[in-house]
Amino acid sequence: MIMLETKNVAKNYGGLKVLSDVNFNVTNGEILGIIGPNGAGKTTLMNMISRLTPITGGVIVYKGETINDKKPYEVSKMGISRTFQVVKPFGGLSVLENVMVGAFYGKRSVKTKREARLAAEEALGIVGLETMSNKDPRTLPLAQRKKLEVARALAMDPDLLLLDEVMAGLDARELCDMMSEILKLKEKGITIIVIEHVMKAIMGISDRIVVLHLGRKIFEGRPDEVVKDPAVIEAYLGTKYAAKG
Numbered sequence: 001m002i003m004l005e006t007k008n009v010a011k012n013y014g015g016l017k018v019l020s021d022v023n024f025n026v027t028n029g030e031i032l033g034i035i036g037p038n039g040a041g042k043t044t045l046m047n048m049i050s051r052l053t054p055i056t057g058g059v060i061v062y063k064g065e066t067i068n069d070k071k072p073y074e075v076s077k078m079g080i081s082r083t084f085q086v087v088k089p090f091g092g093l094s095v096l097e098n099v100m101v102g103a104f105y106g107k108r109s110v111k112t113k114r115e116a117r118l119a120a121e122e123a124l125g126i127v128g129l130e131t132m133s134n135k136d137p138r139t140l141p142l143a144q145r146k147k148l149e150v151a152r153a154l155a156m157d158p159d160l161l162l163l164d165e166v167m168a169g170l171d172a173r174e175l176c177d178m179m180s181e182i183l184k185l186k187e188k189g190i191t192i193i194v195i196e197h198v199m200k201a202i203m204g205i206s207d208r209i210v211v212l213h214l215g216r217k218i219f220e221g222r223p224d225e226v227v228k229d230p231a232v233i234e235a236y237l238g239t240k241y242a243a244k245g
């Protein structure tokens, strides 16, 4: 079963072509990794799927329905949740309250504060932040703020979770921790698209990988194939990485 499919998706900002003819799909229960150099168009692609930015060309189909004309809150209700590359917790709200905001805008029809609190507590438990509930999120170290982003997205009860560089800036132990969190979410049946620069992480968790370069898909395949692909080595990995294997 295909959960999400892009057909010849394109994005222009004025005369600047940011994405052209991007075709890929994600099947139910899969982790799809998207990699590529800075400026390749990864975040823009995620912004289009979550409907934050207009789609210049092509079609995005989610659960069999074209979502080109949907609003962000509509696709949230349909089960698409995301994190943001630049972590921006709501100031003046506690960790728990930040996650409760997610619960109100997600797929579950949360109506009361009590329901939102329960959903938020569950999400914080999944990412291991339950003891931080009352803290001011701005006081948390980066790794925990990244987890807070994931918890807020999880409180929305997603079927498709979009993770934009949630592992950037983490140390080796935090990275392993986040990788196992993501694999746990997959086990819960959530389909995940993960954008990441950390090759070790993306290779370790993805079922399939798409490589973007200058707004085009230059590769799609298994993690063990991606490191051997000449075009990917040339555009992104560099020969040093490929030689090391």
Ligand SMILES: Nc1ncnc2c1ncn2[C@@H]1O[C@H](COP(=O)(O)OP(=O)(O)O)[C@@H](O)[C@H]1O
Binding pocket: 013, 016, 018, 036, 037, 038, 039, 040, 041, 042, 043, 044, 045
């Ligand atoms: N709002 C915008 N207006 C104009 N150009 C943008 C905008 N957002 C992104 N871009 C440009 O689109 C390209 C792709 O950016 P982005 O999707 O953030 O890449 P990535 O996430 O792969 O690093 C870059 O050249 C960037 O400067």
Ligand SMILES: [Mg+2]
Binding pocket: 042, 043, 044, 085
């Ligand atoms: Mg980006």
